[in-house]
Amino acid sequence: MTATPFRLEIPADEVADLRRRLADTRFPTVAANRDFARGTSGEYLRELVAYWLDGYDWSREQARLNEIPQFVAEVTGAEGPVRLHFVHRVSTRQDARPLLLLHGWPDTPFRYRRVLDALAEPEDPAAPAFHVIAPSLPGFPLTGGPARPPKETAGLLTELMRTELGYERFLVGGGDWGTVIGMELARQQPEAVSGLFLTNADYPTGQEPDLSEAEQEYAAWIGRWFMTQGAYAMVQSTKPQIVGPALSDSPAGLAAFQLGLIDTGADDHDVEAAFGDRDELLTNFCLYWFSNTAASAADAYYEAAAGGWGAPPPAAPTVPAGVAVFPREAQSPREWCERQLNLIRYTKMPRGGHFAALEVPDDFVAEVRAFAGDVAGR
Template sequence: MSYDTIPSNASLKPKPFKAHVSDDELNDFKNCLKYSHIGPKTYENLTADPKEILGWGIKREWLADAKDHWLNKYDWRKTEDRINKLPNYTVGIEDVGFDFQVHFMALFSKKADAVPLTLLHGWPGSFLEFLSTVEVLKEKYTPETLPFHVIVPSLPGYGYSNGPPLDKDFDCEGIARVMDKLMVGLGFGKGYVTQGGDIGSFVSRILGVSHEACKAVHLNLAIGVGESKDAPYDKLTEAEKKGADRGKHFSWLGDSYANEHGTRPATVGLVLASSPVATLAWIGEKFIQWSDVAPPLDEILDSVTLYWFTDSFPRAIYPYRQFFGPKPSFFHPDPNWYIKKPMGYSWNPQELAAVPKDWVKETGNMVWYREHTEGGHFMAMETPKAFVKDMEDFIAQVWPDIQKGKL
């Protein structure tokens, strides 16, 4: 079955893309991994529990075992094959006088009324977060029945996309411009829906506020939102209180990495690009801590290996300067970033900041909401069937009225 029929009215001309590293690159990586040093035993790394906010970080034993598995049992070629079973493309997009080469994975529908949907990842994620979601859709629908055109980009600086520019500043507003140009250039200028978590949630908010072609926004993260006067903490459900507490603890004890990204991106970028084990420790901790149930080791290694082969880490952390740099900018409390278009929100109990519904409602025109009993920060990766169901139900509710001009 073919999901690679690009709309005939597309102005962009994407080129098919296949994930592949050479045998020499793979051997060089394994040699680098083999000789990557793991630090000595300490009280902290022997008693560490990365599932806890105050758990000291990654456990040395886990890191040593993961290194051994990565070196001797893990097979990146299987991941390349999994990527390449789905349509992937690269396309040039100009912005701020720079030629962005944007990678995206896609399922193009042949259904006449298919709704364009872009799924936006964050850090330490990548387009790989949505592999299982796209596979669920591919299994569930044929090209003739697929209700969406699904576009999963690698954000500028991540994975197989290049950028950001070396000679000028770049931020989330810039990412949004490039993503909008991608969707419009693929033939979706009359309207599309965006979905985002992590950095993708900020980019999706900007798309909803600032770009006409974006008609609706779905989020599974709304970090930075404060307590609502109309829904104070003591009026929340027990589940919401636990989620709010988790967000409070994260902002107090869990975001030191983000401050490092925002204030010392040059240093931390170069440090973590120097050793695959260092990259694994920094990223692996987040996948374990931020997920409801820690992902299988191979899934963590897929993400870290992609970061390593594409030199993503130093290129990908620039958005943190906007949030944690000398002049931090958070979009949610600012009324200028209120989403007037239809907004949906999926609440997951183990999200690093599981913000209550009524608090998020103050940041946009929330017309759809679903509370889940399981799931964490990487919703599409952790619970892909639930994620697909949320996309189906949210879009089924809002899109007909959008088309009629009622929303």
């Protein structure tokens, strides 16, 4: 094994540079936008930057992150070795099962920080326990480097799980990029993936035959969403390096760009609650900032598009799958999930959105446990 422990240690001069850039932010003079109708609210961004500068404590948050067991390992990919960063919360339970949790954009594996202990050490001895592995995807904090296409990333994660960590069979969970990569991993390694737990089931391309009425409504909704909310995805899929320098040069610009997506899953534009809380939100921005990975993470969209994003998908994975549909996430209907997956569980969740593991951790944990029970023994 090549896995070695990892600790975040951001030099003081880099923290000072962030504070200087925040203090020197040049805000544009634009129309009032409290309702985020034109994108990230300028009024809110000013308030957030002021707190980031004078109220947020990176040293405290770094110490909290370092309480989470983290590692790096060199794994072999199609284009050579990749140094993967990952969280690895090992359970003390002898019957614990490996659970690979995959993040998306614009977040990190720390989207799962509030569920790690509950999944690994449940208070109820009858509840399933898990060894939780949450890697940083290539191009993202804290793996860094160039982004990789989903097929190659799935291969890297197989190497991590089976070769480096010795988990021959494991559950996979995730949403956003976690859905795309998780489905690819299940296609590549059906003998290794014992179950696939997702919070969305990918999106229609418009090329699928015989869509039901519910699926047609869903496809139309997805089309409208991308036309009104998906500018970030179009930029990142086609010309990500248009915005890359700005994301790497301005912390306020990075925050504004990422908040545009976070807001789409917020209740009444409460982007902080949608991501857990204000400090959680700023910690996420700091991870992208200090690792200088906002631009390389944006490139992940280009890598997927260049690999045929939008083309008819391959056959559905054969592994048993469950989908938890949170109310402020894309409302994938059951018929669509059955088309995309070998669906054995479909749950409409009572609350939460895109970052459910941060926003409603108890609900997320309960549904993961329930799905694990459904696939036990399969």
